[in-house]
Amino acid sequence: MQPSPITKHSIEINGHKTSVSLEDAFWNSLKQIAYERGESSTHLVTSINTRHQFANLSSAIRLFVLEFYKEQLARQDRIKQAEIFSKPIS
Numbered sequence: 001m002q003p004s005p006i007t008k009h010s011i012e013i014n015g016h017k018t019s020v021s022l023e024d025a026f027w028n029s030l031k032q033i034a035y036e037r038g039e040s041s042t043h044l045v046t047s048i049n050t051r052h053q054f055a056n057l058s059s060a061i062r063l064f065v066l067e068f069y070k071e072q073l074a075r076q077d078r079i080k081q082a083e084i085f086s087k088p089i090s
Helices: 024-037 041-051 057-086
Strands: 006-013 016-023
Touching: 006 024, 006 041, 016 024, 016 057, 024 041, 024 057, 041 057
Parallel strands: none
Antiparallel strands: 006 016
């Protein structure tokens, strides 16, 4: 039997240790996003924890990562459209 792709990751939120179960792809993406924002993974997870409403923390992190990359793609699409529309018509 193959091991589960989900791994438990320990993290401290507001002085309390907790763990989240995430696939490595989501955990690595979360760390990359935190790095790009110039903040620690702990700070980012604390922020996500403060804002999530209906999902457990693991799900909230997955949704945050998904939304981050969707917004990034939308920004890239807007940049491409702006470049297309800024070109002079020949």
